[in-house]
Amino acid sequence: MHMAKAYLNYRLNAKKRHGVHSPFVYNLSEAVFHKKSAKKVDEIEAVRKELRQDQTIIELIDYGAGSRTRKGSKRSVSKIAKTSSTPIAMAQMMQRLISYLELNSVLELGTNLGLTTAYLAAAKPSADVISLEGDPSLAALAVKNLQKIGLEAEIMEGRFEDKLDLALDKMTTVDFAYIDGNHRKEPTLNYFQSILKKTTEKSVLAFGDIHWSKEMEEAWAAIKQHKTVTFTIDLFDLGLVFFRKDRAEVEHFTIRL
Numbered sequence: 485m486h487m488a489k490a491y492l493n494y495r496l497n498a499k500k501r502h503g504v505h506s507p508f509v510y511n512l513s514e515a516v517f518h519k520k521s522a523k524k525v526d527e528i529e530a531v532r533k534e535l536r537q538d539q540t541i542i543e544l545i546d547y548g549a550g551s552r553t554r555k556g557s558k559r560s561v562s563k564i565a566k567t568s569s570t571p572i573a574m575a576q577m578m579q580r581l582i583s584y585l586e587l588n589s590v591l592e593l594g595t596n597l598g599l600t601t602a603y604l605a606a607a608k609p610s611a612d613v614i615s616l617e618g619d620p621s622l623a624a625l626a627v628k629n630l631q632k633i634g635l636e637a638e639i640m641e642g643r644f645e646d647k648l649d650l651a652l653d654k655m656t657t658v659d660f661a662y663i664d665g666n667h668r669k670e671p672t673l674n675y676f677q678s679i680l681k682k683t684t685e686k687s688v689l690a691f692g693d694i695h696w697s698k699e700m701e702e703a704w705a706a707i708k709q710h711k712t713v714t715f716t717i718d719l720f721d722l723g724l725v726f727f728r729k730d731r732a733e734v735e736h737f738t739i740r741l
Contacts, residue, residue, distance in 0.1 A: 490695035498740035522576035524606040535565035575603040582607035587659035594665030598626030613637035664692030694723040
């Protein structure tokens with residue numbers, strides 16, 4: 485019920501790109517949100533197809549609040565690939581965002597099977613990608629999947645609370661971060677505060693499922709109000725946070741895709 489109400493509210497308030505009076509956001513919409521192209525599509529989607537046919541049962545450890553589809557300790561690889569991965573269009577959109585803004589250091593919280601990780605890693609050959617995954621079985625599969633695709637990313641297995649600071653120590657800056665592994669308010673805000681230590685004016689943080697629950701909407705509202713944030717973009721399933729200082733005032737956009 486919450487998601488239905490949240491989506492209705494989003495549709496009522498969202499603007500199409502032609503109704504946005506910000507040159508930067510309009511150009512972002514044209515070049516990123518409404519494009520369909522992506523790199524390494526054939527290779528990544530070939531692996532996704534294999535995974536969707538894999539009936540191997542694995543045991544899962546879920547340290548977060550879970551998701552709408554990731555329930556129970558045992559699931560087939562096929563079901564995980566079909567229901568728990570980031571939507572293809574969103575993964576490809578984030579890849580275009582990294583390429584368009586020329587972001588070089590990428591952090592992901594929530595590797596899953598590594599398919600979104602692959603899209604992020606394919607954005608720029610020179611990009612350094614670190615991805616955190618709490619479940620050991622998923623982390624191992626992600627490593628194998630990236631090898632099949634021919635892409636490099638460092639997969640760090642363990643609880644975000646245990647591994648995030650270690651990952652950040654490896655990074656000079658965080659140019660792009662995708663946070664999609666724990667749908668609770670306090671942990672989400674803690675990750676945000678930790679990552680802030682390595683952000684710059686050009687950094688972009690992407691938060692998945694910002695309307696998933698009242699708790700996540702509260703986390704999103706708090707992030708929007710942080711003193712370092714200069715503007716945000718609400719895409720319903722994804723919230724983008726920017727720190728650019730070339731803004732006359734703080735603005736928050738809700739864009740219809």
